[in-house]
Amino acid sequence: MKNAPPKRDRNRRPASEKPSRPHPPNPDRAKRDRRDDDATPTGRRVKPRVTSAEHRPDAIVKEVWKPGTMLYPVPIVMVTSASREGKPNIASVAWAGTVCSDPPMISISLRKATLSHGLILASREFVVNVPSVRQVQWADYCGVVSGRTVDKFEATGLTPHPAQTVAAPLILECPINIECAVKKILELGSHTLFLAEVSAVQVTRDLIDASGRLALEKAGLAAYVHGDYVALDKKLGFFGFSVQRKKSGYGSVARRAPSRAGKKRF
Ligand SMILES: Cc1cc2nc3c(=O)[nH]c(=O)nc-3n(C[C@H](O)[C@H](O)[C@H](O)COP(=O)(O)O)c2cc1C
Numbered sequence: 001m002k003n004a005p006p007k008r009d010r011n012r013r014p015a016s017e018k019p020s021r022p023h024p025p026n027p028d029r030a031k032r033d034r035r036d037d038d039a040t041p042t043g044r045r046v047k048p049r050v051t052s053a054e055h056r057p058d059a060i061v062k063e064v065w066k067p068g069t070m071l072y073p074v075p076i077v078m079v080t081s082a083s084r085e086g087k088p089n090i091a092s093v094a095w096a097g098t099v100c101s102d103p104p105m106i107s108i109s110l111r112k113a114t115l116s117h118g119l120i121l122a123s124r125e126f127v128v129n130v131p132s133v134r135q136v137q138w139a140d141y142c143g144v145v146s147g148r149t150v151d152k153f154e155a156t157g158l159t160p161h162p163a164q165t166v167a168a169p170l171i172l173e174c175p176i177n178i179e180c181a182v183k184k185i186l187e188l189g190s191h192t193l194f195l196a197e198v199s200a201v202q203v204t205r206d207l208i209d210a211s212g213r214l215a216l217e218k219a220g221l222a223a224y225v226h227g228d229y230v231a232l233d234k235k236l237g238f239f240g241f242s243v244q245r246k247k248s249g250y251g252s253v254a255r256r257a258p259s260r261a262g263k264k265r266f
Contacts, residue, residue, distance in 0.1 A: 069095075070226075072223075072224070072225045072226050073223035073224065073225045073230065074094050074095070074096070074097070074223065074224050074225075075094070075096055075097075075130065075223060075224070076092060076093075076094055076131065076136070076139050076222060076223065076224040076229060077092070077093050077094075077096045077108075077128045077129060077130055077131070077139075078090050078091070078092055078093075078128075078129040078130075078131055078135070078138070078139050078142055078171055078174065079091050079092075079093050079096075079108055079110075079116060079120075079126050079127070079128055079129070080126065080127045080129060080160075080168045080169055080170060080171060081116050081119040081120050081123060081125070081126045081127075081168045082119065082123065082167050082168040082169065083119055083122075084122065084123070086167070087151075088153055088160050088168060088169050089115055089116055089119060089147035089152060090129075090142040090147070090152040090153065090156075090158070090171065091110070091114055091115070091116035091142060091143070091147070092139045092140070092142045092143030093108050093109070093110065093128075093143075094224045095108065095109035095191060096108045096109075096128060099195065101266050103197050103198070104197065104198040105183070105195060105196065105197050105198065106128055106178060106180055106196050106198060107193055107194065107195050107196070108126070108128065108193075108194050108196070109188065109191035109192065109193050109194070110191060110192055110194065111190060111191055111192075112192060114146065115146055115147040115148050116147070117192060120182065120194055121185070121192075123166075123167065123168065124181065124182040125166040125167065125168060125179075125180060125181050125182060125196075125199075126166070126168055126180050126182070126194070126196070127163055127166060127168050127169070127170045127171075127177055127178065127179050127180065128177070128178040128180060129170055129171040129174035129176070129177050129178075130174055130175060130176040130177075130178070130219075130221065131171075131173075131174050131222065132173075132174070132175050132219050132220040132221060132222065133220040133221075133222050133231050134173070134220065135158070135171075135173055135174060136222050136229045138156045138158060139222075139229070140229065141155070141156060142156070158171050158172070158173055159171070159172035159173060160172070163177070163179045163200065163202070164179060164199075164200040164202070165179045165181070165199035165200045166179045166180070166181065166199065170202060175203065175204045175207055175216075175219040175220075175221075176201070176202075176203055176204075176216075176219070177201070177202040177203075178198055178200075178201050179198065179199045179200040179201070179202070180196035180197065180198055180199065181196055181197050181199045182194050182195070182196045183195050183196060183197050204219075206218075207219055217235065220233065239265055
C-alpha cells in the first residue's frame with residue numbers, strides 16, 4: 001500500500017502564521033534548515049553518505065508492510081552445544097544478539113524442532129562462534145542440515161576445541177568464541193529465547209596486535225542481510241567520530257570520544 005506523503009516545503013508557512021512585516025529571504029537560514037536532519041544530538045553536523053534519492057526527501061515514498069523480522073544486518077553465528085554423552089553439534093543462528101554489558105549477556109532464539117534446542121535446554125550452556133568470511137559456507141551448511149542426521153563437525157572438517165567454562169566444544173577456526181551459561185528461557189512463539197551470561201571469551205591470537213588491541217578488522221567478519229551473507233570489510237567511522245572535531249584551522253579543538261581510550265561504550 002502506497003502512502004504518498006504531502007510535499008514538504010520547510011520554508012513555506014501558512015498565511016495565518018506569516019509575520020505582519022515580511023522578512024527578506026535569508027539564504028543562510030534556509031540552507032541551515034535544510035540540513036537539520038544531519039545534525040547529531042550535540043548539534044554538530046555530520047556529512048552523511050546519501051543516495052541520490054536521499055538528496056531529495058520529497059521524492060522518498062514509503063510502503064507499509066505487514067509485521068515481520070526486518071532488523072538487518074544481524075550477525076550470523078554458529079552455536080555449538082553437546083549432548084550428555086559429549087557428542088557435539090553446530091547450528092547456525094541469525095536471531096542472536098548482545099543484550100547486556102554488565103554482566104555480559106547474549107541471547108539466541110531457537111526453534112523447538114532443532115536438535116540444538118533440546119541440547120541447550122538440557123545442558124543450559126552453549127558457545128557462540130563468530131565465523132569469518134572463510135567459514136560462511138559452513139555457517140550456511142550448518143543452518144540447512146540437522147545434527148539429527150549429520151555429524152556437522154565431521155562433514156565440515158571444522159575442528160572442535162575445548163572451551164574453558166562449558167562442556168560444549170568451540171569451533172577452533174572461528175576468530176571469536178563466546179562461552180555462555182543459560183540464565184533464563186522464554187517461550188516466545190515460533191522460537192525459544194535463551195538468555196545467557198558470557199562465562200568466557202576466546203579470540204584467535206593472530207588478531208591481537210603488538211599493543212594488545214583486538215584488531216577485529218582483520219578477522220574478515222560477515223553479516224546476514226535479508227537472506228544474504230555479506231562481508232563487513234569497509235570501515236565508515238569509529239565510535240564517537242560524528243562528534244570529534246578535526247584538528248584543522250585556528251581555534252579548533254580536538255575532542256576525542258572517551259571510548260577511544262578503551263572505556264566501556266554502552
Ligand atoms: C543463515 C541462517 C540463520 C538461521 N538462524 C536461525 C535462528 O536464528 N534460529 C533457529 O532456530 N534456526 C535458525 N536457522 C536454522 C537452523 O540453523 C537449522 O534449523 C539447523 O538445521 C538446526 O540444526 P540442528 O537441528 O542440528 O540443531 C538458521 C539457518 C540459517 C542458514
